[in-house]
Structures are given as C-alpha cells and as structure tokens.
Amino acid sequence: MVRSVLLITFFVLSLATNITRAADAMPGWPDVVFDPMIPTLEDVVGHAPGTRITSTDEAITYLRALAAAAPERTRLVEYARSWEGRPLVYMLVGSPQTIAAVEEIKTGMQQLADPADLQSSRIDLLVSELPAVVWLGYGVHGNEVSSTDAALLTAYHLLAAQGSPLFDKIEEGALVAIDPMQNPDGRARFVHHYRQTEGLAPATSAIAAERREPWPNGRTNHYLFDMNRDWLPLTQPETIGRVAAFLEFYPLVYVDAHEMGTDRSYYFPPPAMPYNPHITDQQKETLDAYGRNNAKWFDDFGFEYFTSDVYDAYYPGYGDSWPAFHGSIGMTFEMASARGMAGERTNGSVVTYADGVQRHFVASIGTVETAVDNREQFLRDFVEYRRSADLGEHGGLREFLIPRSGDAVAADALASLLVQHGIEVRRTRESGSACNIDLPVGSYLVSSRQPAGRMVRTFLEDESPMDADFLAEQERRRGLGLRAQLYDILGWSLPRLHNVPVTGCDDVSVAVEDFNGEAGLAWPLPSASQVGWVVPWGTRASGRFLAAAQREGLLVQGADQAFTLGERRYERGALVLRPADQSGMTSAAVHQRVVALAEATGAEVVATDTSYSREGISFGSDSVQPLPAPRIALAWDAPTVSYSAGNTRFVLERQFGYPVEPVRTRDLGQPELDRYDVVILPDGADYARELGSSGVARLKDWVSRGGVVVGMSGGTRFLTADDVGLLPTAREQLAGGKAADETEGTPEGSIITDADAYQQAILPTEPRPDPIPGVLMRAVPDPDHWLSAGVSDGVNFMIDGSDVYVPLRLDQGGNPLRFAQADQLAVGGHLWAENREQWAWKPAVMVADHGAGLVIGFVADPTFRAALDGANIVFLNAVLRAPGQTNKLR
Numbered sequence: 001m002v003r004s005v006l007l008i009t010f011f012v013l014s015l016a017t018n019i020t021r022a023a024d025a026m027p028g029w030p031d032v033v034f035d036p037m038i039p040t041l042e043d044v045v046g047h048a049p050g051t052r053i054t055s056t057d058e059a060i061t062y063l064r065a066l067a068a069a070a071p072e073r074t075r076l077v078e079y080a081r082s083w084e085g086r087p088l089v090y091m092l093v094g095s096p097q098t099i100a101a102v103e104e105i106k107t108g109m110q111q112l113a114d115p116a117d118l119q120s121s122r123i124d125l126l127v128s129e130l131p132a133v134v135w136l137g138y139g140v141h142g143n144e145v146s147s148t149d150a151a152l153l154t155a156y157h158l159l160a161a162q163g164s165p166l167f168d169k170i171e172e173g174a175l176v177a178i179d180p181m182q183n184p185d186g187r188a189r190f191v192h193h194y195r196q197t198e199g200l201a202p203a204t205s206a207i208a209a210e211r212r213e214p215w216p217n218g219r220t221n222h223y224l225f226d227m228n229r230d231w232l233p234l235t236q237p238e239t240i241g242r243v244a245a246f247l248e249f250y251p252l253v254y255v256d257a258h259e260m261g262t263d264r265s266y267y268f269p270p271p272a273m274p275y276n277p278h279i280t281d282q283q284k285e286t287l288d289a290y291g292r293n294n295a296k297w298f299d300d301f302g303f304e305y306f307t308s309d310v311y312d313a314y315y316p317g318y319g320d321s322w323p324a325f326h327g328s329i330g331m332t333f334e335m336a337s338a339r340g341m342a343g344e345r346t347n348g349s350v351v352t353y354a355d356g357v358q359r360h361f362v363a364s365i366g367t368v369e370t371a372v373d374n375r376e377q378f379l380r381d382f383v384e385y386r387r388s389a390d391l392g393e394h395g396g397l398r399e400f401l402i403p404r405s406g407d408a409v410a411a412d413a414l415a416s417l418l419v420q421h422g423i424e425v426r427r428t429r430e431s432g433s434a435c436n437i438d439l440p441v442g443s444y445l446v447s448s449r450q451p452a453g454r455m456v457r458t459f460l461e462d463e464s465p466m467d468a469d470f471l472a473e474q475e476r477r478r479g480l481g482l483r484a485q486l487y488d489i490l491g492w493s494l495p496r497l498h499n500v501p502v503t504g505c506d507d508v509s510v511a512v513e514d515f516n517g518e519a520g521l522a523w524p525l526p527s528a529s530q531v532g533w534v535v536p537w538g539t540r541a542s543g544r545f546l547a548a549a550q551r552e553g554l555l556v557q558g559a560d561q562a563f564t565l566g567e568r569r570y571e572r573g574a575l576v577l578r579p580a581d582q583s584g585m586t587s588a589a590v591h592q593r594v595v596a597l598a599e600a601t602g603a604e605v606v607a608t609d610t611s612y613s614r615e616g617i618s619f620g621s622d623s624v625q626p627l628p629a630p631r632i633a634l635a636w637d638a639p640t641v642s643y644s645a646g647n648t649r650f651v652l653e654r655q656f657g658y659p660v661e662p663v664r665t666r667d668l669g670q671p672e673l674d675r676y677d678v679v680i681l682p683d684g685a686d687y688a689r690e691l692g693s694s695g696v697a698r699l700k701d702w703v704s705r706g707g708v709v710v711g712m713s714g715g716t717r718f719l720t721a722d723d724v725g726l727l728p729t730a731r732e733q734l735a736g737g738k739a740a741d742e743t744e745g746t747p748e749g750s751i752i753t754d755a756d757a758y759q760q761a762i763l764p765t766e767p768r769p770d771p772i773p774g775v776l777m778r779a780v781p782d783p784d785h786w787l788s789a790g791v792s793d794g795v796n797f798m799i800d801g802s803d804v805y806v807p808l809r810l811d812q813g814g815n816p817l818r819f820a821q822a823d824q825l826a827v828g829g830h831l832w833a834e835n836r837e838q839w840a841w842k843p844a845v846m847v848a849d850h851g852a853g854l855v856i857g858f859v860a861d862p863t864f865r866a867a868l869d870g871a872n873i874v875f876l877n878a879v880l881r882a883p884g885q886t887n888k889l890r
C-alpha cells in the first residue's frame with residue numbers, strides 16, 4: 001500500500017518537473033513500474049528496445065512470448081501470409097474482461113456500423129459498454145523500421161505497466177490491436193541488408209553503405225508494391241487480410257506509422273490540404289483532438305513535431321484515409337528516419353533508431369489515451385457517421401448501375417472488389433432497365449444510401465472534387481512556376497480503373513438480391529467440337545486463357561480481323577484453338593483440356609462446327625496467326641523503378657498466370673539475350689548508361705533479328721532517345737512555352753513594366769509541360785491495328801509526368817492507341833487546362849518495325865498498381881501476341 005502511494009506521488013512529481021530527460025534514456029515511458037512476469041524484449045531476443053533493429057522473426061517470437069505470459073490479456077491472430085510465406089499478425093491487448101468478450105465486441109461494433117435497425121436503447125447500451133477499439137499499424141513500408149520496435153514496446157507497456165493511472169485507464173477502456181509489421185517481406189529485406197553491412201559502430205553519413213539500401217529497397221513487398229497505396233485496388237494478400245480484419249472490428253481509429261527524410265522531425269495529424277471531400281467536418285475535428293493530445297505529450301517530452309503539412313488526405317487508398325470512409329479515423333505518423341541505427345542530419349545533429357522507437361511509442365500511447373478519454377463520444381460520432389451516410393446526407397446520386405453486359409468478368413470483378421471493401425452490393429434477379437441503361441439479369445446495383453455511402457461515392461464517381469480555394473492556390477503557384485502541393489494521384493475512380501461502364505441513377509426499380517462477392521462462372525462450359533473453339537478477346541479472363549494455353553503447349557492462333565460464325569460476330573483479336581493443330585492429341589483429349597482451361601480462367605469459350613465465316617476471315621486466312629509461347633525477360637535492378645518492374649511482374653505472373661524472368665538490366669547486353677522472345681523495359685531513369693553503348697548495340701541487333709522490346713514510361717523514353725533510335729519520335733516541350741534565348745554575349749537592354757512581364761522574364765526557357773500528378777486519361781484505339789485488339793471502346797491510362805510525344809508518321813510506324821480529344825480526355829482526376837489541350841490526340845502506345853523485330857512504347861505504365869483493366873489487355877497484346885507478328889525465323 002505504502003509503495004503504491006509513493007509511486008503515484010512520484011508519477012505526479014515527474015510530470016510536474018517535465019520529462020524531457022527521457023529523451024536521452026532507453027525508449028519507454030518514464031517512471032513506470034513493470035510486472036516482472038511479463039518478459040522484456042531483451043529477455044526474449046537478447047537486445048533492449050532501440051539498441052538493435054529487431055528482425056521479423058524476432059518480433060514474432062517476442063509477441064508469442066508476451067501472449068504466452070499474459071494469455072488472459074492478449075489474443076494473437078494471424079490474418080494473412082506474405083508472398084514469401086511470413087505470417088502477418090495482430091495482437092489484441094485489453095483487460096481480462098475485454099479479451100474474454102472479443103467476439104461480443106466485434107458483434108457490437110458491427111451492429112453500430114449498421115445502425116438503421118438498432119433501437120436507441122441498444123445503441124446507448126453498446127456505447128456505454130464497448131471499449132475503444134484502437135488499431136495500431138506499423139511498418140507498412142518495410143524499410144521504415146523504427147515503428148516495429150515501437151509496436152513491441154507498446155505491447156510490453158500495455159501488459160506490464162503497474163500502478164500507472166495512464167496505463168490503468170487504457171487497460172480499463174481500450175481494446176488495442178497491434179499490427180507490428182504490415183510488410184514483413186520488406187522488413188526482412190531491410191534487416192538482411194542492414195545486418196550485412198553493420199560494423200563496430202553505426203556509420204552515420206548519408207552515403208554510408210548501411211544507410212543506402214540496394215535495389216529494391218525494403219519499402220515494398222515481394223512484388224514491389226507500395227502497400228500504402230493498395231488499400232484501394234486491394235491486389236496484395238497483406239492488404240486483403242488487413243481490410244478483412246478491419247471490417248470485423250470497425251476500430252475507432254487506425255494508425256499507420258511511417259518514417260520520412262532524416263532532416264525532418266515528426267509528423268502527426270491533422271493532415272495537409274486537400275482533404276478528400278467525403279471526409280466530414282466531425283472527422284476533421286476528431287483528427288484535431290488526436291493531434292492536440294499527441295502535441296501535449298510531445299511538448300512534455302520535448303520532442304519536435306509538425307502537423308498540417310506535406311501529407312494530405314485526398315487519395316482514399318492510404319492506410320490513413322481508407323478507414324475514414326467507414327467512419328473511423330485514419331492517421332499517419334511520420335518519424336525522421338535514421339535509415340539504420342543513427343543518421344546525421346544536414347545541420348549536424350544525429351537522429352537515432354531509439355529516437356524513432358520512442359517517438360512512435362509515445363504517439364501510439366497518446367492516441368490510445370485520446371480514444372479512451374473520448375470513448376463514448378467517438379462511438380456516438382461513428383454511429384452518426386454511418387447513420388448519416390445511410391440516409392444519404394452526403395448527397396449525390398442514389399444508385400450506381402453496373403450492367404452485366406460486355407465484359408461480364410470485369411463487372412463481376414468490380415462488384416466483388418466492392419464487397420471486399422465492406423460495401424453492400426445487390427444483384428438484379430430479373431432483366432430490366434434504369435436511366436436508359438439495360439440491366440441484364442445478374443447486373444449489380446450499389447446504393448450510395450448505405451453506411452459506407454461516402455466510400456461508394458469517392459470510389460465510383462469520376463472525380464472527388466478538391467476544395468476550390470486549394471485549387472485556386474495551386475493555379476497561382478503554377479503561374480509562378482512552382483510545384484503543385486499534391487502527394488499522390490488525383491484520379492482513382494474504380495470503374496475507370498477497371499474499364500467498366502458504371503452509371504449513377506436516381507430512379508431504379510428492379511427486383512434484387514444481396515450479392516455476397518462470389519459471382520461464379522460467367523459462361524457455360526464449351527461443348528465438344530471437331531473444328532475448334534473461339535475465345536473472344538479483350539477480357540482479363542481471355543488473357544488468362546491465352547497465357548494458360550501457351551504454358552500448356554497448346555497451339556493457339558489469333559485472328560487479326562473480325563469474323564462471323566453462324567449468328568455470332570467475333571471482333572478482331574479472337575483466339576482460335578483447333579484440335580487439328582494439337583499434334584498427338586485426340587479431339588476428346590483437346591476438349592477436356594479446353595474445358596479445364598475455361599473453368600480455371602473464367603473465359604468465354606465457344607465451340608464451332610464450322611470455320612466458314614459469313615462475313616470476314618476464315619481460320620485458314622493469313623490474318624490468323626499462330627501465337628507461340630514467348631519467353632519473356634523483364635529488366636530488373638537499376639535503373640528500373642522498382643514499383644514498375646515489380647508490378648509488371650505481378651500482373652503477368654499473378655493476374656494472368658504467365659512466368660517472367662527478371663534479368664538485371666546490364667545483363668541485357670549479354671549474348672544469352674537470344675534465348676528470349678520479348679524484353680520488357682519498365683519505367684526507369686537511364687537505361688543507356690546502365691547498358692553502355694555496346695549493350696545498346698546488342699539490344700538493337702537482337703530486335704533487328706526478330707525480338708520484341710516493350711518499353712513503358714522511362715523505358716519508352718530510352719527507346720526514343722536520339723542515340724538509341726528504336727522509336728522514331730521525341731518528347732514535346734510545353735506548347736506555347738518560352739523559347740530559348742539565342743542571343744549570345746551581353747543581353748540587350750529591356751524594360752519590365754508590370755508584374756506579368758516580370759513573371760514572363762523569370763520563367764525558365766523551353767520548359768516541359770507541367771507534370772501531371774496521376775490523372776486517368778482516356779485512350780482510343782486505331783481500329784485496324786492488332787495491338788489494340790480487344791479494346792475497341794478504348795481504355796484508360798494513369799498519367800503522371802510530362803511525356804507528351806510527337807505522333808509517329810505512317811512511314812515511321814503506328815500509334816495503335818492515342819489519347820482522346822481534349823473534352824473527353826480526363827476521366828478521373830483534375831487536369832490543368834493547358835495539359836488537356838496538349839495531351840489530346842497524342843500517342844498513348846506507339847509501335848515501329850526494327851529489322852525483323854518490333855519496338856513497342858507505352859507512354860504510361862499499363863501495369864500501374866496492377867489496377868488498370870483494359871490497359872493490361874493492350875500490354876498482353878504487346879508481350880503474348882507481338883512475337884507472332886514479327887518476322888523472326890522459327
């Protein structure tokens with residue numbers, strides 16, 4: 001008894017005398033007494049927090065030890081496996097009563113998340129009884145390492161702190177979920193690199209090897225995805241598992257802890273402008289409440305910080321924004337990175353790993369405290385958020401129609417993705433129509449009048465408008481030649497990414513049923529045939545079919561022109577598979593294989609009893625080409641942009657099922673290149689320097705002998721460079737920009753009379769068009785070119801940068817896809833007026849012969865975040881079909 005009184009007195013005193021001295025000590029909360037039954041990090045893995053970078057395996061080992069020491073206060077849950085087989089876990093920590101009631105807490109939060117049918121007495125009861133569920137996510141960027149040790153330190157304090165009013169209050173009022181490593185593969189990559197390079201003492205210089213990771217760095221996961229952008233497309237298992245876990249609990253707050261440049265201090269919300277327009281004023285106020293409490297603790301500890309700058313809340317696919325559209329509060333924390341154990345700032349001060357651990361830890365505890373202190377109010381705010389969205393107080397059209405016509409597989413995929421996001425989707429039970437859109441049976445309806453209605457709007461509408469004042473300020477800055485203040489892409493509409501037509505509509509009346517996310521096969525399985533089968537081209541499923549058939553060694557042919565068999569017209573690009581072409585197989589055996597492929601890939605496969613075409617070509621035409629299985633090399637390592645290389649590999653391997661061999665860029669100049677049919681050059685900065693002149697010459701020679709080289713963004717810049725000359729075009733300067741001053745020697749005298757003339761005088765000469773920060777642009781096909789087969793209605797590309805090319809003349813090559821006219825160009829996100837004018841009609845995909853081979857240039861990555869359905873079909877044309885178009889000798 002005496003002891004606890006003393007402790008409390010000491011605690012009060014320590015607050016009064018300020019706690020800055022903790023900054024020099026080991027990370028942890030000062031003046032707290034710990035339960036000796038709870039093991040420390042040092043007890044379990046041999047080092048204390050902040051003294052060594054804890055590996056992924058050590059972190060899991062320690063959490064297991066904590067769970068074993070306090071089974072009644074924890075629950076350790078594996079929610080996903082990474083591509084490299086590492087577990088992703090969260091550990092729930094609460095009082096014994098809270099942990100015993102975890103299932104009731106889930107049910108309670110799910111009930112509050114759908115409050116329409118809840119009686120107010122039930123709401124009151126839940127609000128008074130439910131704990132504040134707080135989700136702390138760490139290390140989504142695997143090389144931002146300090147946060148994982150902060151996670152372990154947080155878990156230790158929540159379990160071991162004794163007699164502390166702060167930690168007692170947290171135990172009483174919160175259920176805390178700690179996700180220590182949102183990206184274990186990336187962290188493992190970093191730790192492996194770091195331990196390989198460390199020596200006697202930390203090397204603190206900015207150029208020290210231990211602080212400079214090799215390509216690819218640990219930011220990304222196995223397929224080199226930035227998983228803090230994957231919350232919208234949901235392509236990676238880590239994110240898919242995380243979203244599912246979130247939707248079980250609907251936590252009040254989701255923290256995503258990061259690191260930023262070494263020279264900075266610490267960032268926590270409120271965020272910078274622009275806000276996504278569907279974040280409510282109430283949510284902004286709550287962000288401010290979290291920010292104020294964290295500021296209070298940082299002031300007490302003497303830590304520097306900033307808010308309301310750099311990190312905006314506009315793109316809805318971050319860990320700190322996505323939760324907001326379910327009525328939660330999402331937050332990013334950013335700590336100056338030591339990039340190892342210690343790093344020197346430009347001003348000479350040193351930031352240590354322990355600094356990062358301590359600050360993330362304090363911000364974590366401060367956040368849990370805010371949630372506990374405001375538990376009932378925040379729960380009521382959550383209910384109000386969900387209720388007001390359900391009633392449509394956010395406005396907008398009532399329904400979004402996804403007709404199941406055209407590419408039914410793409411419509412199914414979009415609808416299933418929305419269900420994964422926790423959005424209610426319904427399916428029509430009869431055919432009907434609404435707002436002049438035909439809705440065949442099985443079409444999808446998504447109401448914006450649902451608890452996640454604001455998410456529905458920001459995901460499905462073409463644009464989520466930025467604040468008018470913010471836009472005006474950006475126009476002013478552009479006038480001064482300054483960069484726009486935007487952190488990520490501006491356009492993300494899911495229908496545009498998936499290339500599925502979706503229409504908003506206020507008046508729908510057709511019988512519906514709930515859709516659970518599992519669409520089933522879209523087509524009947526193909527019947528037997530002596531003549532063959534046709535696979536209409538242009539869907540992701542048809543791409544999977546081609547890839548699988550090529551891998552299995554079946555001979556598939558591709559029709560470069562349209563044809564009509566019986567009543568059915570097949571657009572150009574259709575695949576033809578004939579039993580007669582498959583040597584050594586009976587028709588029945590081929591049929592069996594074709595059925596299995598149709599089932600596995602979901603493609604529409606149609607049996608035909610004749611190849612006689614009522615209109616167009618027959619199977620024996622010269623326009624029907626064999627599509628041999630290509631061997632594909634992908635430029636890897638420097639100078640490629642790792643996202644572009646990794647996402648491209650993912651699209652081919654995991655979305656289409658076709659293997660790719662990564663080859664280090666400098667090795668593309670080796671004679672072994674002859675083993676490949678296709679070389680992909682993803683985005684990258686300086687291929688010419690990496691390859692050297694002899695490497696460039698060898699690559700050109702390989703193309704001239706029948707190879708296919710496919711560039712995207714920076715890869716295409718390389719192909720068009722003057723000293724490479726594989727694609728005969730060039731990037732444009734800003735239309736109407738200021739020309740270079742040709743005069744030499746002493747400049748002529750001039751008189752500047754006003755501000756406009758002054759602005760003109762200081763503008764740089766020959767500037768490029770303003771870089772675009774990520775806008776979806778429409779591209780329309782050349783209707784006769786095989787490279788645009790399957791996308792006759794057009795596709796969308798995500799444009800960032802300023803690569804406007806001069807269209808190829810017909811004597812030089814072709815422009816199989818070009819950007820749409822100015823008024824139809826931007827289909828998602830805000831585009832400056834001059835950009836709109838200059839990008840219109842310019843090439844999106846270019847092609848030229850080079851000897852017997854082909855050179856294909858994508859202006860933008862068709863594999864961007866693995867989210868662009870449609871553009872990826874053009875990409876498949878370039879890698880799986882182009883080899884059949886070359887004059888390579890076989």
Ligand SMILES: [Zn+2]
Pocket residue numbers: 141144258259
């Ligand atoms: Zn980060």
